[in-house]
Amino acid sequence: xxxxxxxxxxxxxDAERRLASPLAVRGLTVSYGQKPAVFxxxxxxxxxxxxxxxxxxxxxxxxxxxAALGIMKxxxxxxxxxxxxxxxxxxxxxxxxxxxxxxxDFPTRVIDVVLMGMYGQLGLLGRVKPKHRAQAMDCLDRVxxxxxxxxxxxQLSGGQQQxxxxxxxxxxxxxxxxxxxxxxxxxxxxEQAIITVLKGLRDAGKTVVAVHHDLxxxxxxxxxxxxxxxxxxxxxxxxxxxxxxxxxxxxxGRLAGAQMxxxxxxxxxxxxxxxxx
Amino acid sequence: xxxSEFVPLSLVPMLIGICVAVACALxxxxxxxxxxxxxxxxxxxxxxxxxxxxFLLTGVVASVPxxxxxxxxxLVAVAAIEAIRRLGKIEPGAAMGVVFTTMFAGGVLLLEMxxxxxxxxxxEHALYGNLESLIWLDAxxxxxxxxxxxxxxxxxxxxxxxxxxxVVALFIAVFWRPLKISTFDEGFARTIGLRTGPLGLxxxVVAxxxxxxxxxxxxxxxxxxxxxxxxxxxxxxxxxLEAQVAWSxxxxxxxxxxxxxxxxxxxxxxxxxxSVSAAGMIATVSGVLLACAALMGPxxx
Numbered sequence: 001x002x003x004x005x006x007x008x009x010x011x012x013x014d015a016e017r018r019l020a021s022p023l024a025v026r027g028l029t030v031s032y033g034q035k036p037a038v039f040x041x042x043x044x045x046x047x048x049x050x051x052x053x054x055x056x057x058x059x060x061x062x063x064x065x066x067a068a069l070g071i072m073k074x075x076x077x078x079x080x081x082x083x084x085x086x087x088x089x090x091x092x093x094x095x096x097x098x099x100x101x102x103x104x105d106f107p108t109r110v111i112d113v114v115l116m117g118m119y120g121q122l123g124l125l126g127r128v129k130p131k132h133r134a135q136a137m138d139c140l141d142r143v144x145x146x147x148x149x150x151x152x153x154x155q156l157s158g159g160q161q162q163x164x165x166x167x168x169x170x171x172x173x174x175x176x177x178x179x180x181x182x183x184x185x186x187x188x189x190x191e192q193a194i195i196t197v198l199k200g201l202r203d204a205g206k207t208v209v210a211v212h213h214d215l216x217x218x219x220x221x222x223x224x225x226x227x228x229x230x231x232x233x234x235x236x237x238x239x240x241x242x243x244x245x246x247x248x249x250x251x252x253g254r255l256a257g258a259q260m261x262x263x264x265x266x267x268x269x270x271x272x273x274x275x276x277x
Numbered sequence: 278x279x280x281s282e283f284v285p286l287s288l289v290p291m292l293i294g295i296c297v298a299v300a301c302a303l304x305x306x307x308x309x310x311x312x313x314x315x316x317x318x319x320x321x322x323x324x325x326x327x328x329x330x331x332f333l334l335t336g337v338v339a340s341v342p343x344x345x346x347x348x349x350x351x352l353v354a355v356a357a358i359e360a361i362r363r364l365g366k367i368e369p370g371a372a373m374g375v376v377f378t379t380m381f382a383g384g385v386l387l388l389e390m391x392x393x394x395x396x397x398x399x400x401e402h403a404l405y406g407n408l409e410s411l412i413w414l415d416a417x418x419x420x421x422x423x424x425x426x427x428x429x430x431x432x433x434x435x436x437x438x439x440x441x442x443x444v445v446a447l448f449i450a451v452f453w454r455p456l457k458i459s460t461f462d463e464g465f466a467r468t469i470g471l472r473t474g475p476l477g478l479x480x481x482v483v484a485x486x487x488x489x490x491x492x493x494x495x496x497x498x499x500x501x502x503x504x505x506x507x508x509x510x511x512x513x514x515x516x517x518l519e520a521q522v523a524w525s526x527x528x529x530x531x532x533x534x535x536x537x538x539x540x541x542x543x544x545x546x547x548x549x550x551x552s553v554s555a556a557g558m559i560a561t562v563s564g565v566l567l568a569c570a571a572l573m574g575p576x577x578x
Binding site: 087 | 310451452454455457458460461462464465467468469470471512515516517518520521576
């Protein structure tokens with residue numbers, strides 16, 4: 001499903017787009033046991049935009065993120081950040097895992113979690129100085145959590161935990177933000193707070209990629225979509241790619257008619273299959 | 278008790294007890310939070326066949342071959358646990374249970390079949406150790422601590438255990454930040470470039486060093502208790518990892534000292550004639566401390 005752009009259009013080639021992309025994935029294949037969870041996926045994220053990764057449950061959305069970050073070892077494929085191997089550019093990337101992936105009973109405070117995001121600055125033995133604490137408090141301020149700085153993390157609500165994770169990512173001072181279902185199980189106020197921060201990052205020239213579940217907000221929140229169902233289905237700007245046809249392909253007819261009707265207002269009605277940029 | 282009595286008879290066993298307790302409790306904090314607390318239990322059991330094999334190969338009960346044998350057995354066990362966990366798709370606790378019971382039982386069989394009657398190596402020793410026998414006969418009082426001649430005859434277990442404690446403490450201090458981050462959020466730890474696999478393995482190896490060094494002096498029961506009880510009690514006292522580790526060191530020290538004293542004098546105070554096993558009493562005290570923390574600790578959930 002790779003996008004073909006002709007040279008004679010006066011546009012850039014795939015290779016040039018990948019080179020300029022803050023996250024370009026090529027031929028990525030990951031499997032748990034025998035069955036591939038992600039199969040031969042190409043994805044080229046546009047710099048300075050917000051991309052939603054959407055697809056049905058078990059479509060490999062989280063796996064795609066984890067393999068791109070090197071958390072999971074892919075069977076095949078390459079991942080580049082601005083043309084370089086991802087391992088060289090770790091300081092450019094911030095990651096917000098699924099909230100449920102950690103033990104919130106861990107004995108630590110909110111501010112300590114945010115300081116974990118500054119490992120790149122602090123290193124193995126660097127002292128936490130007042131300026132680091134001030135920086136961490138600033139990140140908490142951006143997600144509206146300063147009042148909770150000294151709380152034990154287990155005492156937070158789900159939405160508050162998600163904001164702390166986002167603050168930790170902000171503390172990393174990265175150019176590329178990868179989020180795994182940042183809106184899952186959070187309250188409406190938190191969802192608003194998070195999307196405001198993410199849009200602020202985008203407006204400051206950063207790149208945001210999020211695994212996203214709620215199809216009704218794709219159009220309001222994101223610039224680009226990447227549809228996946230083990231294999232890539234389509235990628236491109238929301239206006240041209242977030243179509244009923246692409247969704248039906250990605251979800252394999254699992255979206256009921258009622259859901260489609262509810263989405264009708266946000267969907268694009270053109271029949272542009274895979275996109276061109 | 279005067280110095281001339283305390284220093285030769287009680288000082289060395291007490292110090293060894295403290296070193297063992299703290300050296301096991303420090304990595305125990307992280308093992309507990311990683312839901313791997315049983316790995317300490319596993320290590321302290323699996324070293325038995327290693328020690329027996331080392332004895333059979335060399336024919337002597339010497340510390341270096343025994344330590345090497347124990348370390349070898351611990352590494353075999355770690356590899357076997359990982360292999361069973363991954364290949365068998367069995368949860369880690371069960372994989373450890375399978376490996377450590379099998380290897381300990383194998384060690385007992387080896388011990389029974391081989392002729393170790395001439396040497397001080399038996400199943401009881403493996404379980405309780407022999408803390409009380411580690412006396413310093415050349416000491417005459419506190420002044421002996423500065424006397425090179427007397428120090429030369431210090432029981433070898435003390436410097437060995439102190440060395441193990443230094444290794445453990447240095448590892449925890451240097452890798453504090455990566456250990457904390459990867460224990461809390463392994464996926465995130467990998468994205469910032471921490472090598473969580475080797476780090477987790479290093480933690481287990483360090484725990485194994487503590488367990489193997491402790492095994493000869495104090496047996497496996499106290500090792501198992503110290504990996505779990507002081508950190509678990511400490512977790513109930515605080516919601517900060519830094520404070521938890523400090524509490525665990527305090528609890529380990531209190532258990533070692535009071536356990537040793539209670540074992541030596543408790544029965545006398547109660548009118549009984551003999552003292553009881555120091556290792557057993559230290560483990561018991563640590564369990565009582567955990568029970569108290571579970572009932573009264575401020576950070577109970």
